[in-house]
Amino acid sequence: MLVGTEVYGKPGLLPVEDSLDELAQLARTAGVEVVGRAVQRLRRIHPATYIGPGKVEEIRALVRAMNANMVIFDDELSPSQQRNLENAFGDEVRVLDRTALILDIFAQHAHTREGALQVELAQYEYRLPRLTRRWQNLAQQAGGSFGRGGISGVGLRGPGEKQLEIDRRRIKERIAHLKRELEEVRAHRQRYRERRRRAQIPVVALVGYTNAGKSTLLNAVSGAHVLVADQLFATLDPTTRRVKLPAGGIALFTDTVGFIQKLPHPLVAAFRATLEEINEADLIIHVLDITHPNARQQAQVVIRTLREIGVQDIPMITALNKIDRLPDPEQARALAAEHPDFVAISAAYGIGLEDLLRKVEAILYQSLTSVRVRLPLSRGDLIALFYEQGMVEWEAHTDSEVTLSGRLPARLLAAFRPYLEHSEAERASREPVR
Ligand SMILES: Nc1nc2c(ncn2[C@@H]2O[C@H](COP(=O)(O)OP(=O)(O)OP(=O)(O)O)[C@@H](O)[C@H]2O)c(=O)[nH]1
């Protein structure tokens, strides 16, 4: 049973019905069968139960009638709202929100150690304030997926207050432990990235709304075999593949976790490190499902999320995907022609990919970006590189460092990024050399 709301005067990004469609798709991905939905248009949010008391009654009746054992809210519920609603709906009914649902999907789809650690951390942080006597013991909770298990009828009375305290303490310990482990994993990955940066192969990040076709595109251009599925958040762990560009250049393409509207905060926090890697890309390909009825809003969410994780001054190409589905593909081509950074493609049918890769190559290899970097003298390698492959327009020395101002090919940007003078970061002006 799904519940969506709309507060008068405060419209969400999507109409409530469209947001519920998305929630239904999330539920399906998590393995939950949706038997009904309810919508309430509210003048204000009720502090105790989020929705109004009349609606609580109505949903309680519906849940009974349809024999549902779960009510999923599209909006984030506070721990006490969740508790009050569970009390109102009765013992056999679990109340969840969008956040819990996405957390569950993430838990099912995380395969790398870092991914799994990040999800577990987010899950515990979400649960800590929500521990109540109704909730089962930790072992059962840690199993995560309600999609598979569901609640059991016995033992619902659960542990007493004392047990609750023990559980809380254990969760806190576990959270501290997970944070330490994550730091280790990240330090390791950081070293790996350093190596990659020294190899000077440019990095292209595929970003976009979940289900836009990022993994399909990665597979199409690299021959990789990343899981493609008509599911939300099929990909959680970043995959990187080497791609040959038409004129002989190479680039590393990285597939990343998709974005979604109302992305739960604990998840943004947990995945911040992964997301922030987008910052180190030399180029971003924004994959957009141009056939989705909410394509415009989805693009907005992506742009906004990129801004939130601090992405700026990275060149971006927008790939209008799935044009094979349009009744008139010319429509997409016309749209793409309007803007130099748009390309119309079909990742699934290999349409427009050559065009896309040519654009990628042009930006990475044939255009220069204005930068100003402060390099310690110990980085003689980078100083030499700037002189050899870039154009130095201005320089200044001190005893310990050199400041260089000039233009660099985009594929070298990542190597210099740690030394960029951000305060003066000139807007990435991409002028062709030839
Ligand atoms: N018709 C059509 N379907 C496509 C195209 N590209 C991707 N799809 C389908 O769209 C769905 C999602 O594709 P994915 O590549 O898994 O999307 P994603 O962006 O990686 O999604 P997440 O990893 O879940 O965020 C799959 O069912 C694909 O088969 C396309 O060009 N045309």
Ligand SMILES: [Mg+2]
């Ligand atoms: Mg994917």
